[in-house]
Amino acid sequence: MDLTLKIVIVDESPVRSAIIEEGLREAGFSDVVRVAETANLLARIYAIDPDVILIDLENPSRDVLEQMFQVSRVVKRPVAMFVDQSDTASIQASVDAGVSAYIVGGLVKDRVKHILDLCISRFNAFSRLQTELDLAKTALEDRKVIDRAKGILMKMKKLSEDDAYSLMRSTAMREKKKIVEIAQSILTASEMLK
Amino acid sequence: MSERKLRIGFIPLADATALIVAVDKGFTTAEGLDIELVREVSWSNVRDKLNIGLFDAAHLLAPVAIASSLGLGHVKVPIVAAFGLGLNGNAITVSPPLYAAIKAQAEGDIADPMVTARALSRVVANRKAKGEDPLTFGMTFPFSTHNYQLRFWMAAGGVDPDQDIRLVVLPPPYMVESLANKHVDAFCVGAPWNSVAVDLGIGHILHFVSEILQRAAEKVLAVRARWADENPDAFRRLILAHGKAADFVEDVKNRDEVASILAAPERIGVAPEVIRRTLDGRLKVSPDGTFRSSERYLLVGRAQAARPDPVQAAWLYAQMVRWGQVLMSAESLAEAKAVFRPDLYDSILGPSAPMPASEPADGVGAFTGPAFDPDDIGAHLDGWKIRRR
Incomplete structure (x- = not known):
């Protein structure tokens, strides 16, 4: 493994690119540059002169990198990892994870595979974190809606907290809905009846 | 089934x-x-x-x-x-300064692509003589009709797209912003981005590509x-x-x-109205409200x-x-x-x-x-x- 490779990460998400950079540095790669700005991307990449470019698949600037195949005045031409079709599993894994790699200047793929594998796992770790965060946020918001609906029921029907919750739960079960949906309709109805 | x-x-x-x-x-x-x-x-x-x-x-x-x-x-x-x-379905949009420069050099109808291509050639030569940076044109992909249409048009007027100007790939959603902040002087892109630039007052549609190639x-x-x-x-x-x-x-x-x-x-x-313009081939081509129509737009x-x-x-x-x-x-x-x-x-x-x-x-x-x-x-x-x- 060649730890002297210069690696550029093009990613608009600063958190994710930081996670990737950290992973690469832990693995011993010390020459890692992060690019978040997409304006004048090509000029910036030429100035950095990397061996490997990693780019988020959700970044429209991938098409800008494709232009580097075409420009004849540039000595080093990058090649997308996808060009080597022999390793379908790793291509699939990288697309699923949402990362794409370009290799500059005829590097042998084996020398970069480790980097890509590392990125794939970091990308996946990041999206797991994102999903968990989203779930936690939703749960918190659901909780708030349910609490407010419970308050309305307690006030209007003079119920205890437990009874108000049981009423919503039994209604949800009868109507095959989620408690939060029942709670939301209570909030909507009480807004309209104000 | x-x-x-x-x-x-x-x-x-x-x-x-x-x-x-x-x-x-x-x-x-x-x-x-x-x-x-x-x-x-x-x-x-x-x-x-x-x-x-x-x-x-x-x-x-x-x-x-x-x-x-x-x-x-x-x-x-x-x-x-x-x-x-x-x-x-594509169009070539230019910045207001480039539009003015082409118009000043145009010998004939500015709706004629040969007239504008020759005018562009003179604009390019003048910039070179004054030591100014080459013009930058945006297009969507190396293997794109936009790339070939821009090249076909300007080369007909004597502009070498690899020597005389800079031709850069830009993702369509970034085109308008790049024209606004002067990273590019012109672009060739599909709908609705040309209309968006005109509506914002930062671009003129110079040509529908159907004026360059009918099909x-x-x-x-x-x-x-x-x-x-x-x-x-x-x-x-x-x-x-x-x-x-x-x-x-x-x-x-x-x-x-x-x-x-x-x-x-x-x-x-x-907005549906912007898409309707494209389907009808009736586009606002200038911020002043001038429209141009073509049966062949898309x-x-x-x-x-x-x-x-x-x-x-x-x-x-x-x-x-x-x-x-x-x-x-x-x-x-x-x-x-x-x-x-x-x-x-x-x-x-x-x-x-x-x-x-x-x-x-x-x-x-x-x-x-x-x-x-x-x-x-x-x-x-x-x-x-x-x-x-």
């Missing part, structure tokens, strides 16, 4: 109309297909996901279908295009050749649904409905626009050769032509209405140069002074 699930990738552009209408208006459901449309951000993604099988089909730049089939710039994956998603295959419904072989029934039903969608789009009384389908946030996501299903024409494939291949993306060979020319499959189109959708008299005899109708002969690319190339060798 069992439902068949398909994933189809697209880029939010007005020329995805037939595909989006086929799905959202229920033409594909009627054919027993359950389609998931996946909105993508880059042509590289669309190409890669089609190539590795994550998509069953895709809204694809016509030259990318050819480049993939020839293995240019990327992996070689033979593609089949049995349905064209549109002819034309230019823009996007195709692309599938892997292997997929077409292995899924003949789903493929046939997909093309049938597209035929119905294209007819629906071309019926003027459906235009408002079509515009509102396309305007949905998860589809193209711009052809979806009329005048055999959806029937893939190998002449178009040959013309695109000729541009790849002209600009040094590929070396000329009879085999690759034949391979390029074979990507476009009018035979499949005819066998699935039946015979087309005769070609209207309005259409160019050579199938391309370039504003300059001799008629295009798909069997003699060499003569086409020899006709041009500015080319790569």
